[in-house]
Amino acid sequence: MHPSHFTAVFLFALFASTVFGITMRDTPRKMFRYGAYCFALFIGSVIVFSWVMFLIAR
Amino acid sequence: MATTPNKPNAAGKPAAAKNTQQGFVYLPLIAGWLVPGAGHFLVRKPIRGALLAVSIISMFALGLAMQGRLYTSAQDILDMLGVAGDLGSGLLYFLSRAAGLGGTPVQTTVADYGTKFIVVAGLLNVIAAVDAHNLRTGRKS
Numbered sequence: 001m002h003p004s005h006f007t008a009v010f011l012f013a014l015f016a017s018t019v020f021g022i023t024m025r026d027t028p029r030k031m032f033r034y035g036a037y038c039f040a041l042f043i044g045s046v047i048v049f050s051w052v053m054f055l056i057a058r
Numbered sequence: 059m060a061t062t063p064n065k066p067n068a069a070g071k072p073a074a075a076k077n078t079q080q081g082f083v084y085l086p087l088i089a090g091w092l093v094p095g096a097g098h099f100l101v102r103k104p105i106r107g108a109l110l111a112v113s114i115i116s117m118f119a120l121g122l123a124m125q126g127r128l129y130t131s132a133q134d135i136l137d138m139l140g141v142a143g144d145l146g147s148g149l150l151y152f153l154s155r156a157a158g159l160g161g162t163p164v165q166t167t168v169a170d171y172g173t174k175f176i177v178v179a180g181l182l183n184v185i186a187a188v189d190a191h192n193l194r195t196g197r198k199s
Binding site: 023 | 106109110113114116117120123124125166167168171174175178179182185186188189198199
């Protein structure tokens with residue numbers, strides 16, 4: 001299996017956010033919100049740092 | 059921070075009134091470590107247990123599919139940390155080692171990702187097992 005870098009990050013963020021959401025909050029609604037928040041931070045930070053590395057490398 | 063299991067809530071009833079299960083208090087912790095999600099099934103949280111099981115097992119399996127490395131010996135401090143992370147997966151780790159799964163050594167970027175997937179799956183499983191223990195003791199509802 002050879003996923004792209006972004007696919008690997010996407011899957012990592014999805015599974016890690018699911019576990020974080022379930023274990024760090026008490027109610028289903030808060031779990032979902034926290035999981036979505038973690039997922040957005042994972043993906044967002046990857047995109048930002050990818051652009052930073054791209055600009056540094058130029 | 060720990061909360062008192064029997065602290066009364068707004069209705070005047072003990073917060074952990076449902077937590078009347080008898081038996082070994084560390085059973086959800088140990089079961090959750092050995093089999094991802096099993097601890098939550100034992101404390102009657104099947105949906106949480108199923109989601110945790112799917113997430114952790116998928117992450118571990120994807121790591122193996124990417125030819126990630128299973129740490130088997132501790133030659134230096136980084137290897138020791140890798141072994142500790144892998145051990146968090148419980149039976150998944152032991153069964154995979156027994157079956158001879160996992161690539162060695164890491165030669166591609168994707169295989170390195172796979173190694174990290176396996177280690178993080180173990181660490182997430184430890185978090186899930188501790189969460190099951192907290193549910194069992196009444197620290198979390």
